[in-house]
C-alpha cells in the first residue's frame with residue numbers, strides 16, 4: 001500500500017490519479033519506486049505533460065527535478081528521459097552525447113539526424129537552442145575533427161526533402177559515385193558525405209538499391225573493412241538508420257543485452273524513445289533475429305527498478 005499524505009482540501013477523482021503520484025513523491029515517507037513505475041509507465045506523453053503541469057502548479061517545483069532528487073541510477077535516467085517531451089528528450093540526449101564524444105555516443109547523434117524525420121530534426125534543433133542557448137551544429141562542430149567532423153556537421157545541419165519521389169537515373173549515377181569512392185577507400189570523400197547528408201531518404205535508399213543491383217553487394221558490405229575503424233562503423237550506422245531503422249534498433253538492443261553487464265543506456269534510449277511509436281516493429285524484428293523475445297532478454301539482463309520500468313514500457317510488467 002502507498003503511504004500518501006494528502007494535501008488538505010484538495011479534491012481529486014480516479015481520473016486524476018496523477019495527483020496520487022504528486023502527493024506521494026511529496027510525502028515524506030520515502031519514495032516508492034513501484035508506484036512511480038506503475039503510474040508513469042502507464043501514461044502517454046499528453047498525460048505525462050498534464051502531470052508535470054499539475055505538479056508545477058501545485059508545488060511550484062519541477063517534477064523532473066524532484067524525480068532527480070528522489071531516484072537514482074539507471075532507473076532515474078530512464079524515468080527522466082520518459083518524462084521529457086520527445087523533442088526535448090532528443091535535445092538532452094544529443095547534448096549529453098556531444099559533451100562526451102566517444103564512439104558509442106556518436107550513435108545517438110546519428111540516430112537523431114538520420115532516423116527522425118527532417119521536421120523532427122528541425123524541432124530537436126530548436127529545442128536545443130532553447131535549452132542550451134547554443135546550436136547543436138556548433139556543439140557538434142566544436143567537439144569533432146577530421147572525417148567525423150565533416151560527416152556529423154553535415155548530417156545535423158541538413159534539412160532534407162521529405163517526399164517519396166525518386167529519380168532513378170540520379171540514383172544510378174550516385175550509386176556509381178559511392179562505389180568509386182568506396183573502391184578507393186576514400187570513405188571520408190566529400191561526395192559520400194554530400195549524398196548521405198543532403199538527398200531525401202527515399203532517394204538515398206534508391207541509390208543504395210541501385211548500388212546493390214549494379215555491384216552485386218550491398219553498400220554496407222562495401223563499408224565493412226577494418227572492424228576497428230570507427231568512421232566506417234559510423235557510415236554503416238548512417239546507412240542502416242536511413243534504410244531500415246527498425247532492424248538497426250533491433251541490433252542495438254541485441255548488442256546492448258549481450259554486452260558484459262548490459263548497456264543500460266542503449267536499452268533505455270531505444271525503449272523509451274520508441275515506446276510510443278514503433279517499438280512493436282522493433283520487438284518483432286528482434287524476435288526474428290534472435291529467437292528470444294525482447295521482454296525475456298530485458299528481464300534476463302536488467303535488474304531492479306530499471307528492469308521493472310523497462311518491462312512496463314514494453315507492456316510486460318508481469319515478467
Ligand SMILES: *[C@@H]1O[C@H](CO)[C@@H](O)[C@H](O)[C@H]1NC(C)=O
Pocket residue numbers: 201202205206209242243244
Ligand atoms: C528501401 O528500399 C527497400 C527495397 O526496395 C525497401 O524494402 C525499404 O523499405 C526502403 N526503405 C526506405 C526507408 O524507403
Ligand SMILES: *[C@@H]1O[C@H](CO)[C@@H](O)[C@H](O)[C@H]1NC(C)=O
Pocket residue numbers: 292296297300301
Ligand atoms: C540469460 O542470461 C544468461 C547469462 O548472460 C545466458 O546464459 C542465458 O542464455 C540467458 N537466457 C535467456 C533466456 O536469455
